[in-house]
Amino acid sequence: MKRIRGILIAWALLVLAASGVRAHADAALLMEEPYGTFGAINPTGHAAIYLNHICAETPTQLRPCRPGEFGVVISRYHKVGGYDWLAIPLVPYLYAVDHAEDVPATADPGLEAQLRDAYRRQHLLNIIPDAEADEDARKSPKGDWTQLIGASYDRKIYGFQVETTREADARFIAEFNDNRNVSHFNLFFHNCADFSKMLLNVYYPHSIHRNFFIDLGITTPKQVARSLTKYGRRHPELGFLTFVIPQVPGTIHRSHPINGVVESLVKSKKYVVPLFVLSPPLTAGMVVAYLADGRFKAPKDSPREILPGDIENLGRAQGVAVDLAKPSVQPASESEPQLHGEPVPSAPGGITVPYFGAAQ
Structure with missing residues (x-):
């Protein structure tokens, strides 16, 4: 009986995923670990908001998602195109590629830079133009624009999710599309965590607040996560849950614990x-x-772990009170992997594409 019930539930989820219809909308705080030299000095990390029913017509214009789309990640950045916030589709935000099947199983700094610059040239050139160089050369610019895409190559990410409504999403889209989008980033009072706090308070007023004792009045990603966790526990009807998106394996330095x-x-x-x-x-x-x-503490032992490329689980099945088995990942190797006797295709540029099999 349990097996039949499980099959019926799995079939219902597949139908929902295929049609792009979900029972409700969701908003998730992405609390991202710090990395690199600056991350070692300032271990507060980065904060962004993932909305699975809102998508980006452009990086500065929002719209409702169409069937088959996974939503958008919105955050505030420092000196990127002169904008206060930018919106990037979920898959490129995490992996700097357009499609989940193109996510590499492992990455090194060279591949990370290649994927980021290729996505920038194809989608973000009007916001992030080439650096000034020789007439016959196009050079990737320096700056914080790299935080827009490929976040999972540099950081482990913790998600804190609550349910929203389509009506609230519609109000959010109208408000953000109408407001001026001009940068006023300030590390102490107008940082990425302040933006995430403001955005979540649009959905649930007074849910997120600063802590003047443990953060000296500075809004940090960890404080936003702490506030949202407390708010979610006080309001069980919001379906609060957590998930973890691990850093992509490879030779890139691992991110630091967030404080x-x-x-x-x-x-x-x-x-x-x-x-x-x-x-x-x-x-x-x-x-x-x-x-x-x-x-x-960050939810390191969260049962919901999103493997590289497993966007279906994050983008379409969020909030569903059913745990499907984790997909199997075909590790990258020098030998060509096989799928049902056929070679698994590779992405352009020789990037190995992992195969995410059906639930076991």
Whole structure:
């Protein structure tokens, strides 16, 4: 009986996925680990919002999703085209490719740069033009635009999701399309976490707030996640859940653990020792504040783990109270992988494409 019920549920999910129809809309905070040298100095990470019923007509113009589309990721960036926010479709945001079947099983810095620049040239050239170079050469520009696409090559990402409504999505689209979109990024008061806080408060007013004790009044991705988690638990009707999107395997350096402001100070010897020498009472107060209200762990053991390329699970089956088996990933190897006796096709440029098999 259970097997028959499982088959019926799986069939219903396949029908929903094929038709692009979902029972409700969802909004998810993406709390992203820091990486690189700057991430080691400032371990607060990055925040973005994923909306699975809203899509991007352009990076600055929103619209309802059409059947078969997976939604959009919106965030605030520093000095990218002069805009306050930009919207990128889910698949390129995570993997810098247009289609899930083109996601590589592993990546190195060279492949990451190649995929990002190819996507930029094809879709974002009017916002992120080539750097000035010789007349016969086109050079990829420097800057923070790289955070727009291919996030999963650099970071592990934690998702915190709540249900929304189509009516709320329609109001959101109208409001954001009508408002001025001019950059006023500020690391302390108008950063990516402030933008995520504002966006979530559009859906659920007063759900997200700053913490003046553990983050010294600065909005951080971890504080937004903490607020949304508390709000979701107080409102079980919102179907709050978490998921994890692992960093793509390969030779790219792994991202760092994400921390809040006071947490990063009290957990690091290079900060806490000098602070204690300068002001023992202040340091003790910071430690007490962190222990009292600052400990919030990322959902590392979340049962919902989104494997590279498994966009179907993230984009279409969110919020469904059924756990299908994880898809099997065909690892990249020097030998050509086989699928039912036939070679698995490769993406342009010789990129190995992983095969995500049916649920076992």
